[in-house]
Amino acid sequence: MATMEREKLLEVKNLKKHFKVDRKAVLKAVDDVSFDIYKGETLGLVGESGCGKSTTGRTIIRLYEATDGEVLYEGKNVHGKKSARELKEFNRKMQMIFQDPYASLNPRMTVKDIIAEGIDIHRLAKNSKERNERVYELLETVGLNKDHANRYPHEFSGGQRQRIGIARALAVDPDFIIADEPISALDVSIQAQVVNLLMKLQKERGLTYLFIAHDLSMVKHISDRVGVMYLGNLVELAGSDELYEEPLHPYTQALLSAIPVPDPEVERSRERIILEGDLPSPINPPSGCRFRTRCPHAMDVCARVNPKWQEAREGHWVACHLYDQEFNKEGK
Amino acid sequence: MEKLLELKNVHVSFHTYGGEVKAVRGVSFHLEKGESLAIVGESGSGKSVTSKAVMRLLPNKTSEIKEGQILFEGKDLARLPEKGMEKIRGKEISMIFQDPMTSLNPTMTIGKQIMEGLRKHQNMSKSEAQERAINLLKLVGIPNPEIRIKEYPHQFSGGMRQRVVIAIALACNPKVLIADEPTTALDVTIQAQILDLMRDLQKKTGTAIILITHDLGVVANLAQRVAVMYGGTIVETGTVDEIFYNPKHPYTWGLLSSMPKLNAESKELLAIPGTPPDLLNPPKGCPFAARCPHAMQVCLNHMPESTKVSSTHQAACWLLDERAPKVEPPEAALVGGAR
Numbered sequence: 209m210a211t212m213e214r215e216k217l218l219e220v221k222n223l224k225k226h227f228k229v230d231r232k233a234v235l236k237a238v239d240d241v242s243f244d245i246y247k248g249e250t251l252g253l254v255g256e257s258g259c260g261k262s263t264t265g266r267t268i269i270r271l272y273e274a275t276d277g278e279v280l281y282e283g284k285n286v287h288g289k290k291s292a293r294e295l296k297e298f299n300r301k302m303q304m305i306f307q308d309p310y311a312s313l314n315p316r317m318t319v320k321d322i323i324a325e326g327i328d329i330h331r332l333a334k335n336s337k338e339r340n341e342r343v344y345e346l347l348e349t350v351g352l353n354k355d356h357a358n359r360y361p362h363e364f365s366g367g368q369r370q371r372i373g374i375a376r377a378l379a380v381d382p383d384f385i386i387a388d389e390p391i392s393a394l395d396v397s398i399q400a401q402v403v404n405l406l407m408k409l410q411k412e413r414g415l416t417y418l419f420i421a422h423d424l425s426m427v428k429h430i431s432d433r434v435g436v437m438y439l440g441n442l443v444e445l446a447g448s449d450e451l452y453e454e455p456l457h458p459y460t461q462a463l464l465s466a467i468p469v470p471d472p473e474v475e476r477s478r479e480r481i482i483l484e485g486d487l488p489s490p491i492n493p494p495s496g497c498r499f500r501t502r503c504p505h506a507m508d509v510c511a512r513v514n515p516k517w518q519e520a521r522e523g524h525w526v527a528c529h530l531y532d533q534e535f536n537k538e539g540k
Numbered sequence: 541m542e543k544l545l546e547l548k549n550v551h552v553s554f555h556t557y558g559g560e561v562k563a564v565r566g567v568s569f570h571l572e573k574g575e576s577l578a579i580v581g582e583s584g585s586g587k588s589v590t591s592k593a594v595m596r597l598l599p600n601k602t603s604e605i606k607e608g609q610i611l612f613e614g615k616d617l618a619r620l621p622e623k624g625m626e627k628i629r630g631k632e633i634s635m636i637f638q639d640p641m642t643s644l645n646p647t648m649t650i651g652k653q654i655m656e657g658l659r660k661h662q663n664m665s666k667s668e669a670q671e672r673a674i675n676l677l678k679l680v681g682i683p684n685p686e687i688r689i690k691e692y693p694h695q696f697s698g699g700m701r702q703r704v705v706i707a708i709a710l711a712c713n714p715k716v717l718i719a720d721e722p723t724t725a726l727d728v729t730i731q732a733q734i735l736d737l738m739r740d741l742q743k744k745t746g747t748a749i750i751l752i753t754h755d756l757g758v759v760a761n762l763a764q765r766v767a768v769m770y771g772g773t774i775v776e777t778g779t780v781d782e783i784f785y786n787p788k789h790p791y792t793w794g795l796l797s798s799m800p801k802l803n804a805e806s807k808e809l810l811a812i813p814g815t816p817p818d819l820l821n822p823p824k825g826c827p828f829a830a831r832c833p834h835a836m837q838v839c840l841n842h843m844p845e846s847t848k849v850s851s852t853h854q855a856a857c858w859l860l861d862e863r864a865p866k867v868e869p870p871e872a873a874l875v876g877g878a879r
C-alpha cells in the first residue's frame with residue numbers, strides 16, 4: 209500500500225480520555241487508542257453511539273484534555289504546555305465540523321460574522337473589504353452565494369447550514385478537518401451533496417480528514433482507511449476496501465452484516481450475524497476483550513487477557529485473540 | 541388480495557400564522573392483509589402526517605383532513621367521531637414512533653403500560669393481563685420478563701425500549717401496525733435486531749405493516765411494496781422489485797443514485813440538486829419539477845396524473861406520457877438486479 213511512504217500528519221499514541229462520573233466511577237470513553245493519519249487522506253471512524261468516536265475527535269483537537277497518551281501533529285505534541293502562539297497555530301490548522309448544524313451556529317450572528325470569526329481571531333484579513341471578499345469567496349466555494357451573507361442561520365435548510373459550518377471551518381485555511389457526523393442529520397439526497405462537496409474540497413485544497421460517522425456505507429465511500437471502535441477501544445483499522453471485503457474482527461463482521469443494503473435481492477438472500485444483547489456500560493466494561501460478551505467466537509482467554517493491537521496483515525490492524533499468533537502456537 | 545386499508549385522495553393541511561401548509565396533497569394507496577408496505581421519502585414529504593391522519597392523531601385545532609377518504613373495513617376513518625376512533629386506535633391499528641420515549645410514560649412501570657391497553661380493549665382481569673404482558677415481552681425478545689415488567693422505561697436501553705413499544709403496539713393483536721421510522725434512532729446492530737423481530741412477528745401474527753422510513757436499505761430489507769413520497773404526494777408505487785429494479789420516477793432515480801452502494805466503483809454520488817418544495821406555497825405542477833433534470837414545460841404547470849406501468853406499479857410523471865421524450869434512468873440509479 210502506498211500509505212507506507214506517505215507522510216504522517218497526525219500520530220495518536222495510546223490516547224486515553226476518562227470522565228469522572230461521580231466520586232468513585234470513571235467512564236473510560238477512550239481507552240488506549242493508537243492510530244496515524246496520513247497527509248491528504250480521509251480516515252473514517254465508525255462504531256455505534258457511545259463507543260467514543262466524538263471523544264476521540266474532541267481530544268485530538270484539544271476540546272478535551274487527554275487523560276493519558278499523546279497526539280502529535282507534524283511531530284509536535286498537541287497537548288501539554290504551549291505558548292499562546294503555538295496554541296493559536298494548532299487552533300488554526302485543525303478545524304472541526306459538527307453533526308448538528310443547528311446547534312453549532314450562533315443564531316444571533318449573521319452568516320458573514322459566523323464565517324469571519326476565525327478570520328478575525330487569526331487576523332487573516334487586512335480590512336473589512338478583504339474580509340468581505342473572503343467570506344463571499346467561501347460562500348461560493350461551499351455552494352452558497354453572497355446574498356446569503358447577511359442572513360441568519362434559521363433562514364437556511366439543514367444542508368445549507370452544514371455548508372455554512374464547512375465555510376466557517378475553511379475560513380482559517382486549515383490543513384486538517386475533523387468532521388463529526390457531518391451528514392447524520394441530513395436527508396439522503398442532501399447528504400450526497402455535502403459528501404460530494406467535502407470530497408471536492410479535499411482534492412482542491414489537499415485537506416486531511418478524520419471523518420466520524422455511524423453510516424458505514426457513506427464512510428466507506430468517503431474514506432481511504434477506516435477504523436472501527438467498540439466501547440472506547442479501536443478494534444480494527446484497515447484500508448476501506450479491505451476492511452469491507454475482509455473484516456477480521458468479529459465486531460466489524462457483525463457491524464457490516466447488519467447494514468441493510470438497498471437491493472431487495474441481496475437482502476432476501478443475506479445471512480446476517482445478529483449480535484445478542486446490548487452494549488455493556490463503559491463505566492463497568494467487561495474484563496479482557498470488551499466485545500467478548502457479545503462475540504460469537506469468544507474463548508476463555510478473551511475474558512482474561514486484553515487483546516493486543518497488532519498488524520495482522522500489512523496495513524491491517526486488529527485487536528482480537530483470533531489473530532493472536534503466539535496464542536495459537538500454544539495450542540489454545 | 542384483500543384491501544385492509546385504503547386511502548383515497550387524502551388532503552391534509554395545517555393552519556399556521558404563515559398560512560395554510562398543504563402537507564398532504566392527494567395521497568392514495570392501499571394496504572393488503574398481512575403485507576408490509578414501506579412509505580419512503582425525505583423529511584417533510586408528508587409521511588408522518590399521512591400516518592397520523594390514519595390514526596387521527598393530528599392536532600384538532602390547527603389541522604384538517606380537507607378532502608378524501610381513509611377506508612378501514614368499510615368505515616371512513618377521516619370522518620369517524622373520536623368515540624369510534626378510540627375503538628380502533630391501539631386495538632385495530634397501532635402505531636410506533638421513532639423515539640420510543642415519546643410513547644412511553646416515564647413514571648409508570650413497563651408492565652402497567654402494556655396492561656393498560658389490554659384491560660381497556662380486551663376486558664382482561666389483572667392477572668390475565670399480567671400473564672399476557674409477560675408473554676408479549678417474551679415474544680419481543682426481552683430476557684427475564686417477570687422481573688422487567690416491574691421496571692421503568694429509563695432502566696431499559698434504546699433497543700430494549702423499542703421492543704417494549706412494539707410489545708405494547710401488538711398487545712391487542714392489531715390488524716395494522718404503523719411503524720414511523722422505528723429504527724432511525726437506533727444503532728445499526730440494534731436496528732438489525734429490531735427489523736428481524738418485526739419480520740418474525742409479522743409471520744407469527746399476520747399483522748399488516750406500514751413502515752415509514754427514509755432508508756432504502758431498510759425498505760429493501762422489510763417491505764413487499766413501496767410508496768415513494770415527495771412534496772406531500774405519492775410519486776411512485778410498486779412492488780419492492782419494481783421500485784428498485786425498474787424505477788420510473790426521476791425522484792426515485794435520484795434517491796437511488798444518492799445512496800452510496802457498498803459494492804459501487806464510482807467515487808461521485810449523484811446528488812439531487814436543490815431542496816424540497818415549500819408546502820406553504822406548493823408548486824402548481826409536479827412537486828419535483830424544480831429539481832428534476834428532465835423537467836419540461838408541462839411539468840411546471842400541471843400536476844402529473846398517476847400512470848400505470850404494471851398492475852402493481854404506477855408513477856406520477858409526465859415522462860410516462862406517450863408524447864414525452866424517452867428518458868433512461870442514470871447509471872448511478874441502477875441497483876444490482878437492474879444492471
Ligand SMILES: Nc1ncnc2c1ncn2[C@@H]1O[C@H](COP(=O)(O)OP(=O)(O)O)[C@@H](O)[C@H]1O
Pocket residue numbers: 227235236237255256257258259260261262263264490
Ligand atoms: N463530557 C462528558 N462527560 C461524561 N461522559 C461523557 C462525556 N462525553 C462523552 N461521554 C461518554 O463517553 C462515551 C463516549 O461518548 P462519545 O465519544 O460521544 O461516543 P460516540 O461519539 O461514539 O457516540 C459515552 O459513554 C458518553 O456517554
Ligand SMILES: Nc1ncnc2c1ncn2[C@@H]1O[C@H](COP(=O)(O)OP(=O)(O)O)[C@@H](O)[C@H]1O
Pocket residue numbers: 554556561563581582583584585586587588589590599602819
Ligand atoms: N403541527 C404542524 N404544524 C404545521 N406544519 C406541520 C405540522 N406537522 C407537520 N407539518 C408540516 O407538514 C409537512 C410534512 O411533515 P411530515 O409528515 O412530518 O414529514 P415526514 O415525511 O418527514 O414525516 C412538513 O412540511 C411539516 O413542516
Ligand SMILES: [Mg+2]
Pocket residue numbers: 261262263388389
Ligand atoms: Mg458522537
Ligand SMILES: [Mg+2]
Pocket residue numbers: 587588589720
Ligand atoms: Mg416523519
